Every structure is written in C-alpha cells, then in structure tokens.
Amino acid sequence: MAEPAAHKDETIDTHSEHPHHHHQSHHAHFLIPQDQDDLSAHDSKILFEALSENSVNVRLGFLQYKHVYEVHFSIEHELGKEINFNALDSLNAKIDSAKPSENGQGHDIVLVFSAVKEKLMQESITLTSKENPSKILTLVFHARVLGKGKGTPSLKKGIHCIRVEWDEESDASDWQGF
Numbered sequence: 001m002a003e004p005a006a007h008k009d010e011t012i013d014t015h016s017e018h019p020h021h022h023h024q025s026h027h028a029h030f031l032i033p034q035d036q037d038d039l040s041a042h043d044s045k046i047l048f049e050a051l052s053e054n055s056v057n058v059r060l061g062f063l064q065y066k067h068v069y070e071v072h073f074s075i076e077h078e079l080g081k082e083i084n085f086n087a088l089d090s091l092n093a094k095i096d097s098a099k100p101s102e103n104g105q106g107h108d109i110v111l112v113f114s115a116v117k118e119k120l121m122q123e124s125i126t127l128t129s130k131e132n133p134s135k136i137l138t139l140v141f142h143a144r145v146l147g148k149g150k151g152t153p154s155l156k157k158g159i160h161c162i163r164v165e166w167d168e169e170s171d172a173s174d175w176q177g178f
Helices: none
Strands: 047-052 055-064 067-076 083-085 093-100 106-114 119-129 136-146 159-164
Touching (some): 055 067, 055 159, 083 093, 093 119, 106 119, 106 136
Parallel strands (some): 055 136
Antiparallel strands (some): 047 055, 067 106, 083 119, 093 106
C-alpha cells in the first residue's frame, strides 16, 4: 500500500484519520512530591484526639459489619495505676484487660469491639481512678463500618479480627430454604 504524498517538512498524523485506532498506548502519569507519596494520608495507627480534659476520641478507622475485633492500644492519663470501668457502659465495646503501661503514665488496654451496624458507630467507655473516683476519662470509640459486600478494610495497627458473627438469616447460611 502506497504512503500518502507529503512534503519533507510536513508530518503526517495517521491517528487523526482513525479516531478509534486501538494500537495507541495510554499511560497516566502523576507527579507527586516524594514526601507525599507514602501512606501518611492513610494513617495506619489508631488516632487519639482530646475532646476535653476528661474525654478522648479514639478513631479505629474502617471495620467490617458483623466482625468482632480485638483492639490493642496504650493511652496516657492521670488516673493512677488502678482503674475501674463499667462492663455495662457499652454493649459493643468491652475492655478485656487494662494493665499499667511500663512508663507508669497510663494503661495498655485490650478492647473487644463488635461492628454490629453499618456506616458510623460510636461507643463510649468511662475509666475511673480507684484512688480518686472523681477522676474520670471517657474513651469515645469511632469506627466506619463497611457493609457486607462493600470490601475488606485495611485494619489499623493494633486491630485484629477475632471472629465473624453471621446470623442464620444471612447469605452465608448453607440452608437453601423451601
């Protein structure tokens, strides 16, 4: 097949004649400064945010519906070595253990958190000083819970799934019905 005639200084663009040419390669290039091209935007740590002198937000990140998680974290406070907490404060967030931290400035806590509803979940637990019951610290846990089939979240450091609690009516049941 003969090439179309052209002058020496002219360039022929054969792709403009064929807008649906399938042999072109498409590449996306993103110029991001090196210091921003890491996972800092998707912080992998549990985040703590003081609300007041006696209250702290604890952001657990994304969790999955009907999953139960064990959450390990350390929190600094001025309640002393011995603390109390009410097991009935929250149905879905229960402190499994609270040990004085090695530096003596707070506690290492193991929490069991049940993601029982989709979207935003908020649960609170109040820690009280044994030596001085007027000293309290309320931990307000926040989680974004992904529904079934909405993906698997990347868990923050210190959070581990310990079980899944599907009920009999879920699609996970092997009962086929009538």
